[in-house]
Amino acid sequence: MNTPLLSAKDLTVQFRTPKGPITAVNGIDLTLERGEVLGIIGESGSGKSVTMRALLRILPEAKTEIAGDLKLDGKDVLSLKGHDLAAYRGGDVSMVFQEPATALDPVFTIGTQISETVRRHRKVSRKDAQARALEMLELVRIPSPASRLGNYPHEMSGGMRQRAMIALALAAGPKLLLADEPTTALDATVQIQVILLLRELQREMGMATIFVTHDVGVAAEISDRIAVMYAGRIVETGTAAEVLKNPKHPYTQGLLSSTVQGAVPGTPIKAIPGMPPDLAQMPPGCAFAPRCPLATSACQAAVPDLRAQGGERRVACVRLEEIA
Amino acid sequence: MLGYILKRLLYAVPVTLAVSIICFSLVQLAPGDPLTVVLPADASQEIVDQTRARYGLDKPLPTQYLLWLSNVLQGDLGTSIASGRSVSSEIGHAIGYTLSVAVLACLLALVAGLALGLVAGYTMGSPMDKIASATAISGVSVPHYWLGIVLVVFFSVKLGWFPAMGAGRSGQSLGDALSFMILPVLTMAAMPAGIITRSVRALVAEKLGQEFVTALRAKGMTSPHIFAHVVKNAAPTALAVIGVQMGYLMAGSILVETVFAWPGTGLLLNNAILTRDIPLLQGTILVLALIFVALNLIVDILQPLFDPRIQRA
Ligand SMILES: Nc1ncnc2c1ncn2[C@@H]1O[C@H](COP(=O)(O)OP(=O)(O)OP(=O)(O)O)[C@@H](O)[C@H]1O
Ligand SMILES: [Mg+2]
Numbered sequence: 001m002n003t004p005l006l007s008a009k010d011l012t013v014q015f016r017t018p019k020g021p022i023t024a025v026n027g028i029d030l031t032l033e034r035g036e037v038l039g040i041i042g043e044s045g046s047g048k049s050v051t052m053r054a055l056l057r058i059l060p061e062a063k064t065e066i067a068g069d070l071k072l073d074g075k076d077v078l079s080l081k082g083h084d085l086a087a088y089r090g091g092d093v094s095m096v097f098q099e100p101a102t103a104l105d106p107v108f109t110i111g112t113q114i115s116e117t118v119r120r121h122r123k124v125s126r127k128d129a130q131a132r133a134l135e136m137l138e139l140v141r142i143p144s145p146a147s148r149l150g151n152y153p154h155e156m157s158g159g160m161r162q163r164a165m166i167a168l169a170l171a172a173g174p175k176l177l178l179a180d181e182p183t184t185a186l187d188a189t190v191q192i193q194v195i196l197l198l199r200e201l202q203r204e205m206g207m208a209t210i211f212v213t214h215d216v217g218v219a220a221e222i223s224d225r226i227a228v229m230y231a232g233r234i235v236e237t238g239t240a241a242e243v244l245k246n247p248k249h250p251y252t253q254g255l256l257s258s259t260v261q262g263a264v265p266g267t268p269i270k271a272i273p274g275m276p277p278d279l280a281q282m283p284p285g286c287a288f289a290p291r292c293p294l295a296t297s298a299c300q301a302a303v304p305d306l307r308a309q310g311g312e313r314r315v316a317c318v319r320l321e322e323i324a
Numbered sequence: 325m326l327g328y329i330l331k332r333l334l335y336a337v338p339v340t341l342a343v344s345i346i347c348f349s350l351v352q353l354a355p356g357d358p359l360t361v362v363l364p365a366d367a368s369q370e371i372v373d374q375t376r377a378r379y380g381l382d383k384p385l386p387t388q389y390l391l392w393l394s395n396v397l398q399g400d401l402g403t404s405i406a407s408g409r410s411v412s413s414e415i416g417h418a419i420g421y422t423l424s425v426a427v428l429a430c431l432l433a434l435v436a437g438l439a440l441g442l443v444a445g446y447t448m449g450s451p452m453d454k455i456a457s458a459t460a461i462s463g464v465s466v467p468h469y470w471l472g473i474v475l476v477v478f479f480s481v482k483l484g485w486f487p488a489m490g491a492g493r494s495g496q497s498l499g500d501a502l503s504f505m506i507l508p509v510l511t512m513a514a515m516p517a518g519i520i521t522r523s524v525r526a527l528v529a530e531k532l533g534q535e536f537v538t539a540l541r542a543k544g545m546t547s548p549h550i551f552a553h554v555v556k557n558a559a560p561t562a563l564a565v566i567g568v569q570m571g572y573l574m575a576g577s578i579l580v581e582t583v584f585a586w587p588g589t590g591l592l593l594n595n596a597i598l599t600r601d602i603p604l605l606q607g608t609i610l611v612l613a614l615i616f617v618a619l620n621l622i623v624d625i626l627q628p629l630f631d632p633r634i635q636r637a
Contacts, residue, residue: 058542083546090544103539107556107631117543152632168543 003074005208006032006055006176011068013047013054013232022279024050026232027068029306032176037202037209039223039240041216041255045276046229048212052178055210056093057085073175091121094169096179096198100161104153110137110164111149114171121172136167140197159190166198170205177202177209184214195222216259220244225312228252231277231287234306238313248315250323251288286318294323325628328635332624336617343613344396348389351605379405379603396610402603406595411607414592419611422577422588425505429512430570436517438562441524448529456521463518468576472511472583479507489585508584512577516569523565527558559630567623571616 013025025047032038040048053059054066057077070077072092080088097103105113114136115129124132130149137145140163153161162182169177179198183191199222202209213219219226223240228249236249247253254272274291277283283290285300292299298318306314317323363375376382380391395402401411437460444456480488486506531537531554540550574589581590589608596604628635 056542058538086544086546088544089542095539095542097535097539097542099535102535105536105540105553105557106633108553116545116549120544120549154633172544 004031005034005036005073006030007069007071008055009069011051011054011070012066013050013059014065014067016063016065017280020280021065023282024232024279025054026282028229028232028234030227030234032208032210034175035202035206035208037211037222037224039219039226040210040212040229041214041219041226042229043255043272043276044214045279047232048229049180050232051229052095052180052210052212055176056089056095056178058089058095087121090117090169090174091172092174093176093178094172094174096162096166096169096177096182098181099185100165101153101158101185103165104161104168106153109150109152110156110168114149114164114168117168117171132171133167136171137164139170139201140164140167142167157190158186159194162186162190162194163197166194166201170201170207173205174207177207179209180212181214182211183218191218198222216244216256228255231282232279233287233303233316235288235316236314237306238309238311242311242313248309248313248320249288249317250292250294254291286316294319325635328628329625332621336621340614340617343617344393344610345389347606347610347613348392349385351602351609352385392606396607401607401610404596404601404604406599406601406604411604414604415589415608415611418587418589418592418608421586422574422581422590425508425512425581425586425588426570426574426577428505428509429573430516432509432513433516433520433569433573434566436513437520437566438524440517440521442528444521444525445528445532448525453525457525460518460521460525463514464522465518466514468511468515468579469583471514472507472580475507475511476583490587508580508586511580511583512573516573519569520562520566524558524562527561528554531557556630560627560634563623563626563630567619571619574615574619575612 008028008030010027010029011025012023012027015022015024028051030038030051040051042048050059055070055077057066057080059066066078068078072088075088075092077088104110108116111130111133114133115126118124118129118132119126122129122132133149134145137148142148142160142163148156148160148164153164156164162185166182182198183194186194195218198209198211202222209222211219211222220240226237226240226243227234228236228243228247228251230251236243236247236252243252244256247256251272254270258271272291277287277290283300285302286292286295286304289295289299296319304316304318306316307320308314309320363372373382380388383391392402399412401415403409404411404414407414440456440460444453444460447453476488479485486503488507490504534557537550537554540553545553577586577588577590578593579590580586581588582594585591589612592604593608593612595601596608
């Protein structure tokens with residue numbers, strides 16, 4: 001009864017590249033209850049998108065190796081094949097892409113793109129699928145939805161396109177929604193509207209959601225829990241309030257004070273010095289040690305475990321007790 | 325849509341006029357006096373002048389052009405100097421031959437090019453792709469006339485399967501008529517088939533790499549669905565390539581028709597050049613050029629059926 005909706009154990013994603021293998025996601029554990037919202041934050045290149053794409057099994061199969069254990073609602077996701085895999089994608093789990101302008105097919109109408117998704121996952125007539133598409137456009141509050149069904153993506157504004165993309169992602173009633181920086185491509189005012197819409201829909205429909213963002217304010221607004229990623233690993237996780245108000249990992253601290261919201265008023269915003277490591281040549285110990293102001297030789301000895309800190313909180317830092 | 329079609333038709337008018345000017349004046353640049361062909365070498369100056377006046381060759385060029393154009397607009401392409409028959413009837417006779425071979429060659433090039441291109445694009449980098457691409461490159465790089473001659477040597481001379489030259493007699497059976505067409509059709513189709521293969525391969529690979537294809541997979545679409553999306557996205561560009569290739573095929577028939585002595589517009593053009601038959605030359609080039617313009621027009625009109633963004637531009 002108490003099994004979580006999603007559970008990932010030791011999930012690892014490796015890309016075969018001409019320059020050798022790259023480990024973009026390095027043994028992460030994730031659990032998500034039904035209806036729960038997890039925010040993932042982290043610098044560019046930390047593996048957030050790769051994690052999301054691995055969860056949906058849409059990474060290019062020929063050059064990708066996914067290892068570990070991934071279960072959604074009891075389904076063994078990594079062993080899915082053929083029709084079961086197609087039914088899983090978009091049916092059990094669906095994704096809102098970062099750039100609706102490129103993720104929507106430019107030469108099909110919005111109505112067709114939503115209704116073909118519905119028909120893919122439900123045995124309904126063409127007419128019922130169109131009706132469902134209309135219902136979805138109403139749900140995401142697109143004005144004059146009936147006429148918008150016949151629009152092509154280029155006939156819509158950016159915010160409207162992203163609403164259509166959300167309608168599409170929710171059309172088959174997924175249990176888990178993956179939103180990978182869904183507002184990065186939008187204007188600031190439109191961003192807020194789309195975030196508020198997503199939060200409302202999430203509460204109404206109750207699907208679990210994983211939300212990737214660069215924006216700490218957005219993460220705080222929308223997430224129940226937060227996971228902080230660095231170089232393919234989760235370095236800190238906990239409830240949104242715990243992690244954002246009282247970050248314990250030096251990387252999380254750096255990340256928060258490098259944003260407008262996290263900085264101490266009156267002091268300049270500090271960027272974390274240095275660059276994330278090359279994923280093809282990871283340092284032996286803590287991947288953040290080379291950039292960490294608090295690093296000692298102990299940090300370079302071994303990759304630190306995520307250690308429980310009471311409640312939901314887990315942090316991967318060997319010096320946690322000394323620096324806290 | 326209707327407005328778009330009308331606009332395209334209007335755009336075609338100046339293009340057509342420009343084409344007619346070029347057809348008319350290019351021929352004037354060719355060296356040699358056309359009258360030397362029809363008149364005996366020792367014709368008196370008086371007869372030369374009379375003949376010149378009869379063909380309107382004594383007037384200044386712009387006047388000649390306007391006269392020619394007004395005749396053309398009334399459907400009169402003039403009289404062939406060499407044969408004395410009307411140019412329109414000469415072309416009318418030849419164009420049926422050219423069209424029959426060109427249409428078959430187009431169909432063949434289209435089917436082969438699309439099939440090879442789709443396979444190659446879908447399996448980029450695989451052995452199948454390498455085979456398809458190598459075939460395409462040979463099709464593109466082998467010279468027409470050389471391929472024609474090789475085919476004749478092999479299939480006509482060695483194996484005796486197909487006739488080497490001409491179009492046969494009137495009243496022959498369809499099978500006989502086709503047997504005369506096979507070698508010219510194969511020769512003509514080789515290059516456009518290669519070009520279509522390469523364009524379709526590149527197009528399919530480009531479309532497959534786009535984010536919307538990942539998004540289609542992300543919503544559970546399977547290969548046949550994704551194929552339909554890719555085809556509709558690739559269609560406008562593929563159409564443009566195919567249209568241009570068909571135009572080249574019609575206009576470029578001259579070498580192939582000469583090799584096979586196929587009595588089409590290519591051979592007509594070849595003879596007109598050799599005999600400096602200016603009215604025939606102008607008329608034939610004009611008709612071929614207009615077919616080219618018409619093909620482009622058809623492509624322009626078809627493209628927005630696949631991509632709604634095109635109509636706006
Ligand atoms: N198909 C691929 N082949 C090889 N390497 C890849 C591939 N996709 C991603 N990577 C690499 O994996 C690493 C993680 O990329 P990812 O897109 O997950 O970062 P991210 O955290 O989403 O960053 P951003 O905030 O910029 O979106 C990067 O170094 C990237 O270059
Ligand atoms: Mg990303």
